[in-house]
Amino acid sequence: xxxxxxxxxxxxxxxxxxxxxxxxxxxxxxxxxxxxxxxxxxxxxxxxxxxxxxxxxxxxxxxxxxxxxxxxxxxxxxxxxxxxxxxxxxxxxxxxxxxxxxxxxxxxxxxxxxxxxxxxxxxxxxxxxxxxxxxxxxxxxxxxxxxxxxxxxxxxxxxxxxxxxxxxxxxxxxxxxxxxxxxxxxxxxxxxxxxxxxxxxxxxxxxxxxxxxxxxxxxxxxxxxxxxxxxxxxxxxxxxxxxxxxxxxxxxxxxxxxxxxxxxxxxxxxxxxxxxxxxxxxxxxxxxxxxxxxxxxxxxxxxxxxxxxxxxxxx
Amino acid sequence: xxxxxxxxxxxxxxxxxxxxxxxxxxxxxxxxxxxxxxxxxxxxxxxxxxxxxxxxxxxxxxxxxxxxxxxxxxxxxxxxxxxxxxxxxxxxxxxxxxxxxxxxxxxxxxxxxxxxxxxxxxxxxxxxxxxxxxxxxxxxxxxxxxxxxxxxxxxxxxxxxxxxxxxxxxxxxxxxxxxxxxxxxxxxxxxxxxxxxxxxxxxxxxxxxxxxxxxxxxxxxxxxxxxxxxxxxxxxxxxxxxxxxxxxxxxxxxxxxxxxxxxxxxxxxxxxxxxxxxxxxxxxxxxxxxxxxxxxxxxxxxxxxxxxxxxxxxx
Amino acid sequence: xxxxxxxxxxxxxxxxxxxxxxxxxxxxxxxxxxxxxxxxxxxxxxxxxxxxxxxxxxxxxxxxxxxxxxxxxxxxxxxxxxxxxxxxxxxxxxxxxxxxxxxxxxxxxxxxxxxxxxxxxxxxxxxxxxxxxxxxxxxxxxxxxxxxxxxxxxxxxxxxxxxxxxxxxxxxxxxxxxxxxxxxxxxxxxxxxxxxxxxxxxxxxxxxxxxxxxxxxxxxxxxxxxxxxxxxxxxxxxxxxxxxxxxxxxxxxxxxxxxxxxxxxxxxxxxxxxxxxxxxxxxxxxxxxxxxxxxxxxxxxxxxxxxxxxxxxxx
Numbered sequence: 001x002x003x004x005x006x007x008x009x010x011x012x013x014x015x016x017x018x019x020x021x022x023x024x025x026x027x028x029x030x031x032x033x034x035x036x037x038x039x040x041x042x043x044x045x046x047x048x049x050x051x052x053x054x055x056x057x058x059x060x061x062x063x064x065x066x067x068x069x070x071x072x073x074x075x076x077x078x079x080x081x082x083x084x085x086x087x088x089x090x091x092x093x094x095x096x097x098x099x100x101x102x103x104x105x106x107x108x109x110x111x112x113x114x115x116x117x118x119x120x121x122x123x124x125x126x127x128x129x130x131x132x133x134x135x136x137x138x139x140x141x142x143x144x145x146x147x148x149x150x151x152x153x154x155x156x157x158x159x160x161x162x163x164x165x166x167x168x169x170x171x172x173x174x175x176x177x178x179x180x181x182x183x184x185x186x187x188x189x190x191x192x193x194x195x196x197x198x199x200x201x202x203x204x205x206x207x208x209x210x211x212x213x214x215x216x217x218x219x220x221x222x223x224x225x226x227x228x229x230x231x232x233x234x235x236x237x238x239x240x241x242x243x244x245x246x247x248x249x250x251x252x253x254x255x256x257x258x259x260x261x262x263x264x265x266x267x268x269x270x271x272x273x274x275x276x277x278x279x280x281x282x283x284x285x286x287x288x289x290x291x292x293x294x295x296x297x298x299x300x301x302x303x304x305x306x307x308x309x310x311x312x313x314x315x
Numbered sequence: 316x317x318x319x320x321x322x323x324x325x326x327x328x329x330x331x332x333x334x335x336x337x338x339x340x341x342x343x344x345x346x347x348x349x350x351x352x353x354x355x356x357x358x359x360x361x362x363x364x365x366x367x368x369x370x371x372x373x374x375x376x377x378x379x380x381x382x383x384x385x386x387x388x389x390x391x392x393x394x395x396x397x398x399x400x401x402x403x404x405x406x407x408x409x410x411x412x413x414x415x416x417x418x419x420x421x422x423x424x425x426x427x428x429x430x431x432x433x434x435x436x437x438x439x440x441x442x443x444x445x446x447x448x449x450x451x452x453x454x455x456x457x458x459x460x461x462x463x464x465x466x467x468x469x470x471x472x473x474x475x476x477x478x479x480x481x482x483x484x485x486x487x488x489x490x491x492x493x494x495x496x497x498x499x500x501x502x503x504x505x506x507x508x509x510x511x512x513x514x515x516x517x518x519x520x521x522x523x524x525x526x527x528x529x530x531x532x533x534x535x536x537x538x539x540x541x542x543x544x545x546x547x548x549x550x551x552x553x554x555x556x557x558x559x560x561x562x563x564x565x566x567x568x569x570x571x572x573x574x575x576x577x578x579x580x581x582x583x584x585x586x587x588x589x590x591x592x593x594x595x596x597x598x599x600x601x602x603x604x605x606x607x608x609x610x611x612x613x614x615x616x617x618x619x620x621x622x623x624x625x626x627x628x629x630x
Numbered sequence: 631x632x633x634x635x636x637x638x639x640x641x642x643x644x645x646x647x648x649x650x651x652x653x654x655x656x657x658x659x660x661x662x663x664x665x666x667x668x669x670x671x672x673x674x675x676x677x678x679x680x681x682x683x684x685x686x687x688x689x690x691x692x693x694x695x696x697x698x699x700x701x702x703x704x705x706x707x708x709x710x711x712x713x714x715x716x717x718x719x720x721x722x723x724x725x726x727x728x729x730x731x732x733x734x735x736x737x738x739x740x741x742x743x744x745x746x747x748x749x750x751x752x753x754x755x756x757x758x759x760x761x762x763x764x765x766x767x768x769x770x771x772x773x774x775x776x777x778x779x780x781x782x783x784x785x786x787x788x789x790x791x792x793x794x795x796x797x798x799x800x801x802x803x804x805x806x807x808x809x810x811x812x813x814x815x816x817x818x819x820x821x822x823x824x825x826x827x828x829x830x831x832x833x834x835x836x837x838x839x840x841x842x843x844x845x846x847x848x849x850x851x852x853x854x855x856x857x858x859x860x861x862x863x864x865x866x867x868x869x870x871x872x873x874x875x876x877x878x879x880x881x882x883x884x885x886x887x888x889x890x891x892x893x894x895x896x897x898x899x900x901x902x903x904x905x906x907x908x909x910x911x912x913x914x915x916x917x918x919x920x921x922x923x924x925x926x927x928x929x930x931x932x933x934x935x936x937x938x939x940x941x942x943x944x945x
Contacts, residue, residue, distance in 0.1 A: 046366035047366075050672055067398065067420065075368060077365070079710075081697045081701055082712070085691065095907070095909050096906070101907075103925050107929030108697050108932050110671070277416075356682045358681065378713050379734060383737075386711055390709070
């Protein structure tokens with residue numbers, strides 16, 4: 001498989017698929033991310049990437065993801081070439097291929113962060129140039145840095161990656177995030193899926209978990225699941241996936257909500273995660289609870305991306 | 316009042332309302348702004364904010380204001396996370412609250428500059444996070460850095476803040492700028508308002524001036540006012556405020572224009588200010604006059620914002 | 631002529647027209663560009679422009695050109711104030727003149743890179759302010775940095791500027807690029823024009839070449855021309871120039887295509903250039919040929935712009 005696991009982080013040439021990272025590489029990366037969280041303004045470390053340039057080439061806007069990458073580069077003193085309108089990019093509009101665009105941008109930047117609406121675009125980009133490419137989401141394809149930051153958050157909050165029971169809640173059919181996460185964690189976790197009927201976890205992921213010997217089951221009892229898991233990973237029911245079927249959307253929405261009652265059922269040492277943005281699937285009353293890890297999770301995206309930039313730029 | 320005057324600049328946690336600044340704080344800030352105007356490329360001072368990141372989170376575009384803030388951060392070596400499409404920000408479009416967005420951005424940036432279309436948005440943002448927030452204009456609410464740069468310009472050009480007579484000319488009803496300025500200067504200035512009938516200064520500001528013992532009067536004699544004031548502050552009649560009533564707009568426009576005749580009536584030591592952009596309310600023939608201070612005023616925005624960033628980031 | 635050749639690069643105040651550069655200045659600039667291509671991340675040279683700010687003020691989007699300039703500034707440690715929506719720039723939309731906008735931006739930035747849809751806009755901007763202005767394309771007017779990077783590519787690839795035969799192919803009527811290049815090279819090159827009838831090189835450029843004693847001829851034999859030139863400069867037939875006349879566009883398109891057969895006819899020491907983006911006027915099969923210089927040409931844009939920034943900022 002192109003981009004499959006290499007012998008270690010030092011040989012990593014790009015970040016295109018979650019499957020590129022084996023257990024050893026994850027742990028190595030998380031140690032670097034820990035160090036990144038300690039970088040202070042004005043310190044020597046904060047100029048580590050001085051003189052390097054990162055291009056954020058976004059064919060669809062995703063301000064949150066873009067700012068997280070640009071923050072990571074900025075925190076290490078690197079420069080940023082930013083565009084969130086690459087879709088209207090005059091060259092693309094004139095019919096230029098993705099490969100030509102990427103080769104041109106490689107002329108200006110040392111590393112390219114690509115967001116695209118087509119599955120497989122990141123792999124095509126990585127194959128077209130020598131410089132490293134980071135996949136910041138390619139349509140229904142992958143979003144590996146989200147899976148990395150989720151896994152890092154579990155490691156960082158719970159202090160371990162093994163013997164963890166994860167409850168995935170919400171839209172498990174369409175959520176690229178939970179699907180990638182399940183793939184990344186499949187070697188060392190147990191899963192419980194809690195989802196309304198129409199957005200249940202799809203069979204491909206279940207088969208992947210089976211193939212890796214990971215345990216999973218489905219449940220409709222959110223309170224029960226909350227009481228037994230170490231991580232309760234809530235997701236948003238994505239209205240935009242339902243198209244005209246707004247009645248189905250309304251039926252799904254609000255079925256499984258994390259509120260004070262759910263928090264009360266949870267273990268003291270458990271955490272609540274969410275990829276954000278949220279609507280009302282986590283009640284604001286939960287925010288003050290120290291087990292509400294979702295804003296720390298977003299912040300961990302900064303540290304994981306700092307670590308990835310350091311690794312890929314071989315600094 | 317939330318955010319009201321604190322004991323001094325060193326305790327300032329954010330910049331949300333003009334009322335946060337008392338006389339002592341203004342003077343302290345202006346001394347810092349003076350120093351900022353001396354920062355040279357390549358100097359030690361020009362890396363003062365190295366490793367800090369500022370997010371310019373703009374829910375409505377204001378390129379001028381955004382560039383001024385980003386210039387201030389850049390001049391001190393800080394990094395910039397920029398978005399002027401926060402309104403279409405995918406998360407906001409999906410229904411995320413301002414508070415959630417701000418908390419997420421706080422994870423990436425050390426300071427947030429917010430432009431929003433809703434009065435009070437900056438206060439909500441400042442209350443949601445620990446990191447400092449600067450209000451870059453929140454709808455019909457406040458635009459305190461504009462008031463600061465205006466006041467700094469008066470201090471910088473005239474060498475004092477007391478015993479100054481200010482003539483405010485133009486659209487005094489709708490101009491957030493002149494309203495904020497009147498509030499900031501109310502303790503130590505005399506005012507003359509020169510405005511077409513339909514865009515006269517509103518009663519709330521007049522009452523605030525009265526309450527503070529500030530002198531004000533209204534006049535229709537621009538030449539007379541020009542001859543007596545120290546500062547002639549011209550503003551644009553804002554077409555966009557008139558909606559369909561274009562005949563009213565046309566009636567107001569051009570009633571009070573600053574031209575060579577007005578300049579000739581002014582004292583040698585007086586100055587002309589304007590928040591820009593201008594249309595024809597100041598004739599281009601005035602630009603070469605040394606008393607035309609409006610482009611210096613725009614530049615002072617850079618120095619004031621550099622000073623604010625330094626103060627709020629506690630460097 | 632305003633902005634015509636000055637006595638040397640050290641007196642250059644802006645970069646508005648290709649005609650500002652005489653032979654000596656070009657050679658001096660190319661030596662600096664060579665040095666720029668050696669600047670390494672983390673080196674002393676990579677902080678050369680630390681504390682300087684460049685504003686990319688784009689009234690029409692051109693992501694490629696913008697990123698190239700921003701990359702150049704970033705590679706030398708300078709800061710960037712970026713906008714590609716200056717056309718919707720709230721101030722411009724409110725009726726502010728270009729001169730006022732430029733004067734305001736001068737208050738924030740040390741150098742302004744202007745892209746505008748109106749011929750002559752860059753000259754107006756340069757006349758309005760003291761700080762240097764670089765023309766990044768002003769409508770049907772000039773795009774001097776493209777001509778500079780093209781000429782630099784010839785110098786860099788062939789090792790000389792004299793005794794070079796250039797074949798210009800494709801849309802020679804509308805292509806600002808080839809027209810500017812012909813102007814810049816008119817003192818020391820021979821030209822062969824290969825173009826479909828409706829997009830032939832216009833008489834004004836032919837007259838300019840005649841006036842400078844440059845040799846030129848027209849040909850319909852691409853293979854023959856390929857075998858004799860040192861530089862085969864292919865261009866895109868620009869669909870957007872044909873408006874409704876799509877049949878004319880289709881008739882032109884594909885008449886002269888560079889493919890393996892053309893490459894086979896070329897000399898071993900010749901190169902193929904293209905300003906990019908390309909559609910199918912150069913077959914992808916040519917990309918791997920070492921004589922395919924077009925992506926190196928794009929990269930040279932970075933080095934030329936780094937050199938220009940250094941020269942204009944007098945560092």
